[in-house]
């Protein structure tokens with residue numbers, strides 16, 4: 001960010017207590033921290049924690065993890081519960097932080113959680129958002145997840161940590 005998003009003034013740099021050198025607008029007298037989006041991605045496990053849910057979306061045949069943007073005012077854990085309910089129709093009973101990674105293509109910080117749902121039924125899937133959803137054993141999921149993707153890195157970090 002080179003210019004202030006409020007007034008268009010060219011930004012300078014200024015020491016911000018505890019944060020280091022941060023872009024600063026002299027006119028607004030405000031620090032202008034960089035903008036980015038935040039999203040959650042989920043390793044969804046069945047109640048017996050021996051299967052992982054992978055989905056296909058938007059006409060693509062790649063298997064990925066359930067994911068969605070965090071709403072303004074919402075925390076990441078709430079977004080996990082809401083997104084799984086909206087997309088898959090299941091209730092999350094447990095969630096644990098796994099790993100996060102900045103995704104440059106969409107300027108998004110992706111925060112990955114593992115979570116457990118209360119049911120294996122896939123009858124409640126939102127068919128507008130999800131083309132296909134399928135449970136896989138851990139070893140199958142490892143092979144079926146989209147290669148060289150962020151989803152794969154999250155999944156492998158989770159599986160290799162077990």
Ligand SMILES: [Zn+2]
Nearest residue numbers: 004007025028
């Ligand atoms: Zn300004």
